Amino acid sequence: MALATTSSSSISSHAFGSYLHPPRRRCARRNVPVSPRSEAEVQREEVVIVGAGVAGLATAVSLRRLGVGATVLEQGASLRSGGTSLTLFKNGWRVLDAIGVADDLRANHHRIQGMKMRSASASAAGAATDVLREFSFEEEAPGQEVRAVERRALLEALASRLPPGAISFSSKLRRIARQGPDGATELEFEDGRRIISKVVVGCDGVNSPIARWMGFSEPRYVGHMAFRGLARYDAGAGAGGQPFEPKVNYIYGRGLRAGFVPVSPTRVYWFICFNRPNPGPKITDPAALKREAMDLVRGWPEDLLAVMRDTPEDAVVRTPLVDRWLWPGLAPPASRGGVVLAGDAWHPMTPNLGQGACCALEDAVVLARRLAAAAGEYGEAMRAYERERWGRVFPLTARAGLVGALVQWGNPAVCAARDGVVIPKLVRLGPFLEHTNFDCGLLEPPPAAAP
Numbered sequence: 001m002a003l004a005t006t007s008s009s010s011i012s013s014h015a016f017g018s019y020l021h022p023p024r025r026r027c028a029r030r031n032v033p034v035s036p037r038s039e040a041e042v043q044r045e046e047v048v049i050v051g052a053g054v055a056g057l058a059t060a061v062s063l064r065r066l067g068v069g070a071t072v073l074e075q076g077a078s079l080r081s082g083g084t085s086l087t088l089f090k091n092g093w094r095v096l097d098a099i100g101v102a103d104d105l106r107a108n109h110h111r112i113q114g115m116k117m118r119s120a121s122a123s124a125a126g127a128a129t130d131v132l133r134e135f136s137f138e139e140e141a142p143g144q145e146v147r148a149v150e151r152r153a154l155l156e157a158l159a160s161r162l163p164p165g166a167i168s169f170s171s172k173l174r175r176i177a178r179q180g181p182d183g184a185t186e187l188e189f190e191d192g193r194r195i196i197s198k199v200v201v202g203c204d205g206v207n208s209p210i211a212r213w214m215g216f217s218e219p220r221y222v223g224h225m226a227f228r229g230l231a232r233y234d235a236g237a238g239a240g241g242q243p244f245e246p247k248v249n250y251i252y253g254r255g256l257r258a259g260f261v262p263v264s265p266t267r268v269y270w271f272i273c274f275n276r277p278n279p280g281p282k283i284t285d286p287a288a289l290k291r292e293a294m295d296l297v298r299g300w301p302e303d304l305l306a307v308m309r310d311t312p313e314d315a316v317v318r319t320p321l322v323d324r325w326l327w328p329g330l331a332p333p334a335s336r337g338g339v340v341l342a343g344d345a346w347h348p349m350t351p352n353l354g355q356g357a358c359c360a361l362e363d364a365v366v367l368a369r370r371l372a373a374a375a376g377e378y379g380e381a382m383r384a385y386e387r388e389r390w391g392r393v394f395p396l397t398a399r400a401g402l403v404g405a406l407v408q409w410g411n412p413a414v415c416a417a418r419d420g421v422v423i424p425k426l427v428r429l430g431p432f433l434e435h436t437n438f439d440c441g442l443l444e445p446p447p448a449a450a451p
């Protein structure tokens, strides 16, 4: 598919003015050695974003709010329509407010009021109640905003804020071909296209080829996997189809935990995390996948099982959980020349705090602000972005990993202590959610550059 060029032409003179009319031939010949192919085949862009996921789209929308155009290059033929849901906390909602898409999403997604922490063993033993502790966000973490949002709806809401043609689909990055001394980077795509861009934002997710090119190690498998699913209650949609109150249900077993949360009037999201020494072969048969998930929690509370039964087979996914810790002095820098990483491409984290997408959103706003103010000094803007974000994302990645390791413990004594003492008496929701207080601030367009 041909690359749309509308976003290039929409680039304002605010931040990238000096590159609006680059000395194309000279620039290409002097700074980026050109291959034998004709120069006419090389497309030039000011800012490209690789990946139309949460980070890529949010970065494009944030830049646009600041008057800066960008072309988004996505390997898929369309926005990801599958996927389940993402639980977004107030730091995520602040970003969505700052970039102007929050209210549309709020209108279609329930605000979650609280959380029930339950015990699988109490349920199996037929105890009168399996609830270990019940929290109200209003009482224990006032001001918290929690909603589970369909990934599809989030991506569509973000994409709707971009001009037509700003996303070039079926554009799979094959490799970074070279980088000139001025930081301009030549990208090569699977269909043979080549693009030279002053700024390349790598938002290509957990298996990022751009991160690999920058010297990052492969993400580390943490020893547990997740099933996720999205149950459908369309039949009764008119009357509020799904039967659950807007609370997160979290059910703990031994080395196994599961949960479900209402997303919207017609959708309920559920998950299971289970230990496994290695991810094993990929299962492609949807029926087998759902069967494996149901087998894991046989005998668990009936409401969880009902949600899983109400899930179409093609709405169940299984994912190995991975992360990568950005150890100071060991991890490569987040930018190299004019290339910078955001979201999972930079800091894949386990979902134990529900912060991967929230942090990808935060990255987007911070990076866009830095780039828009760069006045041509993109290298320094990218380094400033890294300095601003590293202290946020490294501890969160580590904490998410540690929390996961702790709650996946299958040791009977540890699990008994968790169910008998830690959850009922020690857990405090406010301090636990302290990290969601991050405020990305407003994203005010400069007066002359409003989109």
Ligand SMILES: Cc1cc2nc3c(=O)[nH]c(=O)nc-3n(C[C@H](O)[C@H](O)[C@H](O)COP(=O)(O)OP(=O)(O)OC[C@H]3O[C@@H](n4cnc5c(N)ncnc54)[C@H](O)[C@@H]3O)c2cc1C
Binding pocket: 050, 051, 052, 053, 054, 055, 056, 073, 074, 075, 076, 080, 085, 086, 087, 088, 171, 172, 173, 174, 203, 204, 205, 206, 208, 209, 226, 228, 319, 321, 342, 343, 344, 345, 350, 351, 354, 355, 356, 357, 358, 359, 360
């Ligand atoms: C089980 C699980 C549960 C989770 N739950 C939550 C949660 O509740 N809350 C939360 O905040 N986070 C959650 N996360 C994390 C969240 O999914 C990620 O952090 C988030 O999707 C990161 O967004 P991203 O844009 O960086 O990457 P992605 O969303 O993965 O997007 C990457 C994009 O890049 C594209 N791409 C990849 N390679 C190329 C290429 N070579 N060329 C062109 N395009 C390419 C992909 O097609 C994709 O569109 C969860 C993660 C998992 C695994």
